Amino acid sequence: MRKSGQWLLMLACGLLPLAQATAQTAQPYSWVTLGTMGGPMPRAGRNEPANLLMRRGEAHLIDTGDGAMTGMALAGADYPDLRSIWISHIHFDHLGGLFAVLGLRLQTRTTVPLTIYGPPGMKEIVSGLIAAMRPSALSGFGIEGEVALDPAASIRVVELDDDAQVQQDGFRVKVATNSHYSFAPGSVEERTYRSLSFRFELPDRAIVYTGDTGPSENVTRLAQGADLLVTEMIDLDDTLAQMNRRVRHISDTEKANMAAHLTRHHLSPAAIGIMAQKAGVKAVVVTHIAGGGASDAGADARYQAAIGQQYQGPVRIAKDRDHF
Structure with missing residues (x-):
């Protein structure tokens, strides 16, 4: 295939970075590979598995390996835009960053509804993470008269x-x-x-x-x-x-x-x-x-x-x- 023809095919299939695409060919939703490393061993240059489906004002995480929130910020997504999380399975390299997601939600006092989808076991995992957040929630920012935020507020878990x-x-x-x-x-x-x-x-x-x-x-x-x-x-x-x-x-x-x-x-x-x-x-x-x-x-x-x-x-x- 000639180079120009291959470029057009890759663009049509979504295989070129957005910086190379024109405004006319931009997709309503963009898929971003936040972390592309396989397995739990640390590796310079690659974070643990995480992906982001995003468009303006809306974001969805697909797996949340360690570093997912940093990757989301670097990808240009705003945290309050997060609407759903999809966990493929409950190995730690695919959900090690979920505690950071929920913790940031608590620290920023975000109450926008968030649904976490995943396989059987997700309800128990999320319940345990929320229980681990309660001391931080009760202590808050250490300000007299501060009203503690329930870390479970507006979070729904659906097992698939x-x-x-x-x-x-x-x-x-x-x-x-x-x-x-x-x-x-x-x-x-x-x-x-x-x-x-x-x-x-x-x-x-x-x-x-x-x-x-x-x-x-x-x-x-x-x-x-x-x-x-x-x-x-x-x-x-x-x-x-x-x-x-x-x-x-x-x-x-x-x-x-x-x-x-x-x-x-x-x-x-x-x-x-x-x-x-x-x-x-x-x-x-x-x-x-x-x-x-x-x-x-x-x-x-x-x-x-x-x-x-x-x-x-x-x-x-x-x-x-x-x-x-």
Whole structure:
């Protein structure tokens, strides 16, 4: 494809930063990758998983890894504009920043209604965070006569499961369970816990966010015909090497369990290509990058090439605060 034609295709699919788009082609909603690191290990240059769906006067967080609020501010969103939060699953790297979100709400005495959507377990988690905020709420700013604000004020939590649909003012969200968990059949864990993928049906395009998942027919169906597939990715060899080098305090059995999880419950570049091609999506954005890329300047090109062996459309390896 000629360079000019490729530029136009990427622009049409939302793969160019907003600074490169003209006012005529700007989307009503912008998707921003606030944090693009996969996993809980700190890494310079990439925050933990978090995304933002925003337009003027309105913001929605999708996963809230550590640093999400700073990323939101750097993306140009105003905190009082936050209307909803969508948590894909309850691993700490995807919700470690939720306490900061709620704490800022308390400190700024914000009472605009906020709905937190997530899988089973979210009500218990949010209830615990609010309980942890009560001493700060009661002490306030240390001013005589100050009226304490209830940290639970105007916060609603909605737990979601497979095939759920949620109608917002400007868009609709469809939900599918994915394959990030594989508990023993019939176990309490299998009956209780879910990892979710979301399809955001906006006025002019559909964006599917996989969250964390392995290969999944359920997610492939959810993504059918989407304009943008925002997907996780793992560099398995590099991630396993890092785990063996840095996580030394756990047993060999625990390491084997972690290796099985990383292998079965995440998407390799080839698996991303297969999913994108089967779903017929118009473009792919890779985020939640686990392993690789930290010091390898050629990693992005390798990932794109591996995805491109299975999928013929545009592929972008996201950085923190990229706009789509």
